[in-house]
Amino acid sequence: MSDLTPLRDLLDHHVVGHDEVKTALLLALVTREHIYVEGPPGTAKTRLAEVAAKGSELDFFFYQLHRDTRLAELVGDIVLERRKVKTEAADSASSGEAERIHQRIEPGGLLTAEIAVLDDISRAPGEALNVLLRILNERRFGAEPIPLMAAIATGNPMDDEYYNEPLDPANLDRFALQLRVSGLIQSGAEDARTLIDRFAAGSVVEQPDPEAVTDRATLDALNQRMYKVEVGPVVRAALLDILRTLVLEFECNETNSLLTDRTFLVKAIKILRGAALLAGRTAVDLPDLAALSWMTTFRVPPEAHEALPRIIGRVNRQVRAV
Amino acid sequence: MTLPAPDRHTAELSAAFVELRTALGRVLVGQDDAATGLTLALLAEQHAYLEGPPGCGKSELAAALAALSGARTHTLVFHRDIRETDLLGDVLLSRHRHRGFERLRRELIPGPLLHAEVALLEDLPRSPGEALGPLLRILAERHALGQALPLESAVATGPLEQVEAPIDPLEPGQLDRFAVQLRLTGLLTGELFDEAAVLLARTSARRAAPATDRSGKGATREFPEGHTALTAPVMSTAIRKAAQRTAAALRIEPRTLDAYHRLLDRLRQRSADQSASGDRLMSDRSFSSAALRLVRAHAFLRGAPAAAPRDLGAIRYMVAHRLPDEVQEDFDHILEELLGDPPNVTMAEAGAQMPGAQNQGDDDSDPGAAVSQASDSWIDDQADLPAPPALFGQPPPPAQVDPLLRALVGRIERGRIDPDTDPGGQPRGYRPLRDLDELIDADVIEALLFTEGRLPGAPRTFERKRRSAGGAVAVLRDISASMAGRLTVWSSQVVLGILRVAARRRMRVGYVEFHHRALPHHVGGRLLHRSYSRLAEQAGQAKAVGQTNYEAPLRTALEGLRGGSGRNRHVVLLTDGLPIIGDTSVRRERQLARRLGVALHTVFLGNGDCPPVLDDISAETGGLRFCGRPLTGGGLRLEER
Numbered sequence: 001m002s003d004l005t006p007l008r009d010l011l012d013h014h015v016v017g018h019d020e021v022k023t024a025l026l027l028a029l030v031t032r033e034h035i036y037v038e039g040p041p042g043t044a045k046t047r048l049a050e051v052a053a054k055g056s057e058l059d060f061f062f063y064q065l066h067r068d069t070r071l072a073e074l075v076g077d078i079v080l081e082r083r084k085v086k087t088e089a090a091d092s093a094s095s096g097e098a099e100r101i102h103q104r105i106e107p108g109g110l111l112t113a114e115i116a117v118l119d120d121i122s123r124a125p126g127e128a129l130n131v132l133l134r135i136l137n138e139r140r141f142g143a144e145p146i147p148l149m150a151a152i153a154t155g156n157p158m159d160d161e162y163y164n165e166p167l168d169p170a171n172l173d174r175f176a177l178q179l180r181v182s183g184l185i186q187s188g189a190e191d192a193r194t195l196i197d198r199f200a201a202g203s204v205v206e207q208p209d210p211e212a213v214t215d216r217a218t219l220d221a222l223n224q225r226m227y228k229v230e231v232g233p234v235v236r237a238a239l240l241d242i243l244r245t246l247v248l249e250f251e252c253n254e255t256n257s258l259l260t261d262r263t264f265l266v267k268a269i270k271i272l273r274g275a276a277l278l279a280g281r282t283a284v285d286l287p288d289l290a291a292l293s294w295m296t297t298f299r300v301p302p303e304a305h306e307a308l309p310r311i312i313g314r315v316n317r318q319v320r321a322v
Numbered sequence: 323m324t325l326p327a328p329d330r331h332t333a334e335l336s337a338a339f340v341e342l343r344t345a346l347g348r349v350l351v352g353q354d355d356a357a358t359g360l361t362l363a364l365l366a367e368q369h370a371y372l373e374g375p376p377g378c379g380k381s382e383l384a385a386a387l388a389a390l391s392g393a394r395t396h397t398l399v400f401h402r403d404i405r406e407t408d409l410l411g412d413v414l415l416s417r418h419r420h421r422g423f424e425r426l427r428r429e430l431i432p433g434p435l436l437h438a439e440v441a442l443l444e445d446l447p448r449s450p451g452e453a454l455g456p457l458l459r460i461l462a463e464r465h466a467l468g469q470a471l472p473l474e475s476a477v478a479t480g481p482l483e484q485v486e487a488p489i490d491p492l493e494p495g496q497l498d499r500f501a502v503q504l505r506l507t508g509l510l511t512g513e514l515f516d517e518a519a520v521l522l523a524r525t526s527a528r529r530a531a532p533a534t535d536r537s538g539k540g541a542t543r544e545f546p547e548g549h550t551a552l553t554a555p556v557m558s559t560a561i562r563k564a565a566q567r568t569a570a571a572l573r574i575e576p577r578t579l580d581a582y583h584r585l586l587d588r589l590r591q592r593s594a595d596q597s598a599s600g601d602r603l604m605s606d607r608s609f610s611s612a613a614l615r616l617v618r619a620h621a622f623l624r625g626a627p628a629a630a631p632r633d634l635g636a637i638r639y640m641v642a643h644r645l646p647d648e649v650q651e652d653f654d655h656i657l658e659e660l661l662g663d664p665p666n667v668t669m670a671e672a673g674a675q676m677p678g679a680q681n682q683g684d685d686d687s688d689p690g691a692a693v694s695q696a697s698d699s700w701i702d703d704q705a706d707l708p709a710p711p712a713l714f715g716q717p718p719p720p721a722q723v724d725p726l727l728r729a730l731v732g733r734i735e736r737g738r739i740d741p742d743t744d745p746g747g748q749p750r751g752y753r754p755l756r757d758l759d760e761l762i763d764a765d766v767i768e769a770l771l772f773t774e775g776r777l778p779g780a781p782r783t784f785e786r787k788r789r790s791a792g793g794a795v796a797v798l799r800d801i802s803a804s805m806a807g808r809l810t811v812w813s814s815q816v817v818l819g820i821l822r823v824a825a826r827r828r829m830r831v832g833y834v835e836f837h838h839r840a841l842p843h844h845v846g847g848r849l850l851h852r853s854y855s856r857l858a859e860q861a862g863q864a865k866a867v868g869q870t871n872y873e874a875p876l877r878t879a880l881e882g883l884r885g886g887s888g889r890n891r892h893v894v895l896l897t898d899g900l901p902i903i904g905d906t907s908v909r910r911e912r913q914l915a916r917r918l919g920v921a922l923h924t925v926f927l928g929n930g931d932c933p934p935v936l937d938d939i940s941a942e943t944g945g946l947r948f949c950g951r952p953l954t955g956g957g958l959r960l961e962e963r
Contacts, residue, residue, distance in 0.1 A: 070762060071403065078762055080770060085414065098416035100431065101766055103407065131401045134445075173376050224530075231526035240519055243510055252511070254375045254482065255825070256855055259510045262377030265518055269525040301855075 003222055004030070004278065006213035010055040014210055015044045016198065017184045017191030023278070024177050024294050025052050025152070030222050031274035033267060034136055034151040036121070036175035036298070041156070043183045046117055049152040050210075053115040056219060057212040058149065061113030065124040071131055075141065076108030111141050114149050114216065122155035133174045149219065151175075173258045176267045178297040222277065229273040230283035234319055238289060239268060241315045242308075246296075250304035258299040271295060286316045335565035336625045338557040339365050342390050343623065345556055349386040350379045351524070352517030356504045359639035360387045360477065363502040364440070364562075365569050366619035368612055369461055369476040371446070371497055373642070374506030380479040383506075384442050387477060391562060392555030393439035394472070400449040403749070409435055409457055410467065413766055428767055432467050436460075439559075443478040447492050450749050458499050474566065476500075494603040494643050501612035503642035569622035570615060574629040578617070581631040581660060588656055592649045604644055613637055631661050721812035721958040723819045726925060726948045729962060731823055733921060733946060734793065734890060749784035756780075793890025794850050795824050796832035796879040799864065800897035803837075806866035809927055812950070812958050813896050816925060817861040820894055825854040829890070832882050833857045836875035837868025838903045842882070849882030870897065872935070873904030876911040876922070883920050891920045895939070898928035907935055912942050921945040925960065932963060 004026050011022045021037060025048060028035040037045045046062070053060035063074060072078045081102040110116050110132070121129070135141050136151050153175060172178065184192040243264055246252045252259045275291040276284045293308045300308075339361055346357040356372065363370040364387060372380045388395040398408065407413055411433030418425045435441055449457070460466045464473050478500060480492065497503065509518040557565075586609065593604070613636075620636035621629040638653045645653070755761065760783045761769050768781030797817050805813065817833070824831045830850040834842045843860050845851040872895070879893045893915070900906070915922050923945040924936040932949050940947040947963040 072762055080766065082770070085416075096416060096418040098414055101413045101415055101770065103405075103766060131399075131403070134399060134401075227529050233523075236519070236522045236526060240515060240522060243518065244515055247510055247513060254508065254511045257511075258376065259508065260375060260377030261379065261509050261518070261521065264510060265521045266525050269522065269528075 003218050004214065007052065007055050010210055010213050011048060011051055014051045014208070015048055016195040017189060018044060018048065018181060020294075021045070021048055021179055021181055024179055025049070026278060027271065027274045027291065027294070028150040028152070028177055029056070029219055030226055030277060031176070031270045032149050032223060033176035033270065033274075034153065034174060035177040035179070036153045036155065036172060037179050037181055038155045038298070039181035040183055043181050045152075045154040045181065046119055049115065049117040053117075054210045055213050056115075057215045058114035058219075059112060059147070061109050061116045062119065063109065063117070064119045065121055067123060069124040072105070074110045074132055075105055075135070076111055077106045079104050079106050105141070107141070107144070107146075110135060110148065110151075111144075111146050114147050116148060116151040118151060118153040120155065121153040129171050133171050137174050172298050173260055173263060176263060176271060177294045178299070179294055180297055226270070226273045226277050229276050229281070231269055231272065232283060235272065235284045235286065235289070238286060238315050238319045239272070239292075241318070242289065242292065242311055245311050245315070246300060246304055250300065250307065252300050252304055256301050257304075263295065263299070268292065268295060286319065289316070331564075332568055333625060335561060335568055336622055338561050339565055339623055341556045342387075345390050346383065346386055350383055351521045352509055352514050353379065353383065353506055355639070356383055356506055359502050359504045360384070361623065362616050362619045362636055362639060363477070364391055364393075364475045365566060365622060366501070366612075366615035367474045367566050367570070368501035368615060369478070369499060370502035370504065371500035371643075372477065372479045372504050372506060373482055375482055375508050375511065378506045378508045380506055381442075381444055384444075384477040384479055388440040388442055389554075390556050391440060392557055392559060393474060393562065394437060395440050395442060396434040396438035397442040397444065398435055399444045400446050400453070402448060402450060404449055404453045406430075406453060406456060407433070407766065409433070409453055409460070411436060415767055415770070426771075430467055432469065436466055436469075436471055439472050439474045441473060441476040443476055445480065446478040447480040452749065454496070458496055461499050474562075497643045498603055498605050498608055501608055501616065502639050503644070504639060505642045565622070569619045572618040572622055572629055573627070574614065574618065575631075578629050578631045578633065582613075582617070582634055584660055585634055585637065585657065588660060589645060589649060592652070592656065593646055608640060608644065613640060616640065634661075721815045721950065721960065722953075723816050723960055725962065726816065726946070726960040727819045727823055729946050729948070730820065730892070730894070730923065733923070734795075734823070734827065734829070734892065743785065743787055750787045751785045752782040753785040754780040755783045793827065793892070794830040794832065794883060795820060795892040795894065796834065796849065796882060797821075798834045798836060798840075798875040798879055798893060798895045798897075799861070800870060800895075800899070801835045801837055801841075801864050801866050802868050802870040802899065803866055804870075804899050804928070808958075809898055810864055810866055813927055814861050814864065816896055816927075816960070818858055821854050821858050821861070825852075828852060831857060832879060833860060834875045834878050835864055836871060838871045838874075839868075840871075840874035840878040842878050849878070869902045870899050871903040872897070872901040872906065872908050873911060876908055876915075880911060880914050880918065880920060884918060891918070892923060893920055893945075894923045894925060895936070896925045896927065897936070898926070899930070900933045901935070908939065912939055915943045924948070926950065926963075927958070937963070 007029075008022065008026060011025070015022070024035055027033075029052065039045060050060065050062070081104050083100045083102070085098045085100045105111075118132075124132075135146065136148070139146055139148055184195055243259070246257075246259060271291050271294070272284045272288050275288040276282075279288065281288070289312050290309070292312065293305070296305045296308055299305075342364075343357055343361040346361060347354050350357070360370055360372075360383065362368075372384060374380050385397070388397075398404075407430070411431045414429040414431050416427045416429065418427070443457070446454075460471070461473075461476050464471045482505070507514075509515075509521060586604075590604065616636040616639065617629050617633045620633040624633070626633070634657060635654075638650075638657070641650050641653060649656075749763070752765070755764050755772075761773075761781075763786075764772075764781040764783040768777055771777040772781045797820050799813055799817060801810075821831060823829075830852055831854060832842070832849040832851075834840050834849070842849050843857060845853045845856060876893070876895070883891050883893070901908075905911075912922070920943065922939050922943040924940045924947055926932040926936055926949040928950075929952075937947060939945065948960050949963050950958045951961050953959050
């Protein structure tokens with residue numbers, strides 16, 4: 001049993017369904033990775049992030065991106081610092097003074113938050129996102145490290161109606177975990193009934209404030225424990241086999257995919273460890289490889305992503321047979 | 323001035339850089355070439371440009387060079403809004419009161435970049451032109467704000483030029499400032515699975531989390547993730563500088579210079595053989611001073627007393643943007659062959675002719691060669707679209723689609739050349755401030771004076787513009803019975819070429835095959851989409867049947883384009899014969915295209931005369947007119963009519 005059970009219960013209490021997103025959200029918190037959730041409006045994306053943040057007593061920053069998003073709105077105020085400097089007068093008849101003017105950012109927003117929700121990230125102009133995503137990636141701004149644990153970005157389906165310019169795929173790579181969700185009601189899920197029943201019974205006030213059930217110290221401790229999770233040669237070989245299949249059989253390359261070394265050779269290990277930890281294991285086991293499909297959603301062509309569970313299953317069988 | 327110290331000392335200096343090279347090689351798995359290239363760049367005090375797909379370790383490698391060398395470093399991350407003051411330093415506004423009037427002067431105080439010995443310029447191509455210009459000048463002159471800079475090497479990183487990003491790639495002239503040019507490959511996409519396994523093992527061996535505390539103040543950056551931690555400097559500043567001095571003064575053996583001249587001859591010759599080498603550059607600047615500095619550095623790193631012909635191997639770290647891809651790949655081979663040659667000039671020249679000519683012959687037998695050749699420098703050759711399958715035992719000589727693609731690219735670019743005002747765009751010029759929100763984009767000094775009420779007008783602020791990206795191209799391909807045989811193969815090549823052009827620009831594409839009916843290939847229910855590879859596959863499977871009808875496919879394409887907006891919309895009609903079915907003059911479609919502002923380009927591949935209706939279609943809509951001209955030897959060349 002992991003220490004995040006109370007948080008999971010809290011998420012279940014406040015949001016119906018969306019099992020995958022909830023698990024991925026916990027995984028993001030444990031592994032300190034960012035997560036991108038794509039889905040139509042009104043599918044509790046923001047609510048889930050908010051509950052997770054409040055439930056773990058974390059500083060929360062919410063920002064709705066738009067076409068004219070500017071850096072200052074995300075990182076704090078841009079201030080001009082003026083400092084008097086002594087100068088030599090050009091000639092003795094004049095009195096001189098000089099000011100040194102320095103543009104600086106007074107940290108705020110994303111720079112002071114522990115959990116950030118970036119809503120509708122696909123609406124911001126691709127190039128404006130660059131600075132933001134670099135902050136996310138390096139978790140520092142200039143020389144200063146920032147306390148951010150996980151950013152949760154949401155976006156609309158990658159369809160042409162929703163925006164006029166595609167999100168730079170390289171930008172999506174900053175989000176280690178990537179999920180696609182659909183509305184409970186639209187997809188006709190069983191949970192849809194539960195959802196409607198809840199509101200019909202009047203047992204929920206809309207958007208009640210979630211109470212804190214865990215804290216940063218617990219999350220920090222979990223993160224420490226995550227690194228203690230063993231990744232044995234069998235799992236590594238299986239992971240490599242899966243990646244090899246994606247490259248050789250599904251012809252994932254630099255043009256059609258984002259099969260980057262950073263994500264699949266470095267971060268994947270973290271995700272696997274996190275998945276094992278959440279499952280209560282001290283070593284990564286073959287079933288944990290299923291978490292890989294949260295990494296490939298927008299990184300490989302759709303047919304390769306859909307085939308992933310099959311590939312994982314095949315590799316698992318091969319490894320077991322040996 | 324002291325003379326370079328005796329040999330024992332030189333050996334020590336050389337050893338320090340060998341250690342740097344080794345340590346750098348340990349930072350990244352499987353990127354040994356890049357490690358050597360960067361070591362040579364620092365030793366020869368040259369700038370370096372590292373490019374590669376995202377997440378392959380470019381920044382890590384650059385940062386490691388700076389850390390290991392012990393140099394004073396400044397990192398600058400380029401983005402759309404970077405300003406002159408980020409590059410140069412703070413603004414100093416001095417006011418002098420002088421008998422009743424005030425004189426304001428604006429100066430710059432040298433910032434950290436100007437004090438750096440190794441400058442790290444991350445994501446350089448994202449820089450707006452107004453910052454890039456001054457920066458490149460500073461790099462070249464090593465002089466700014468009236469003072470000489472301590473700069474030894476600047477290491478810039480950038481995305482692969484093929485990867486589509488909302489930025490314009492740097493031009494070869496700009497890249498020429500970077501003597502060393504290195505291209506990194508991802509381990510996975512480069513299919514280096516053994517190295518990938520090593521990296522996985524390394525990542526798995528990491529057992530401790532980076533330290534953190536609630537404020538984040540104590541947090542160490544998770545860098546370099548899973549790779550070996552950056553180590554302490556392997557050399558002192560004194561040793562580094564002494565090594566650079568000694569390396570620069572290394573003697574070059576006369577036979578090395580002879581070999582260098584022959585190498586240049588051969589590279590020039592081979593480059594000229596390649597059809598699409600237009601944006602490659604062999605400048606005097608790089609191939610005189612910079613190249614010889616690197617050759618010396620190479621010899622120094624070997625511990626040799628003088629530069630021998632084999633040290634010309636250093637040139638291979640210079641060629642990523644200076645030679646066509648084919649020649650780059652062959653570089654080691656070319657050099658090896660040259661070093662094996664007797665130093666007889668006439669013999670060498672005879673030798674230089676042979677491999678080039680022979681290679682050309684080999685290429686011709688490959689059905690996909692024309693497309694891949696045409697693609698090598700200015701079209702996305704990473705698109706990796708499949709070559710059309712050979713439909714007969716003997717594939718026909720390839721169609722030369724290059725002229726058509728070039729012209730088409732010209733038309734597409736023309737539609738993008740005038741940027742539109744857009745709040746999210748790049749700063750291109752200034753305009754007066756209209757709204758207080760815009761103060762953030764205003765000139766710092768003028769904004770300050772404005773807020774003090776001392777500026778008579780509004781401060782100037784950036785005018786932001788953006789090129790209209792995207793656009794769409796629909797390819798209409800005649801698959802009537804007369805297109806059977808080699809025409810099918812050729813038109814597949816044309817389609818693949820157009821798909822590459824579109825993929826590079828992330829234009830939406832549509833593909834309609836037609837005979838007496840139009841057969842559009844929808845993806846996700848749409849005619850226009852970005853599934854390039856799927857269309858490419860489709861284009862390779864076309865079978866020729868039926869008779870020709872222009873009306874139906876044009877109608878289909880225009881209906882598909884109708885919903886979209888923007889100027890950059892194109893239709894390419896690929897046919898071999900006269901229309902027999904439908905409205906043969908396609909009058910209504912011509913009208914509709916004019917109204918929508920869609921350019922209809924026509925390509926006639928057949929043997930007979932080009933139908934006059936094609937000329938009318940193109941002329942009326944401002945489209946290109948191309949036709950195929952058979953070549954002796956059986957190939958086909960597309961030429962403008």
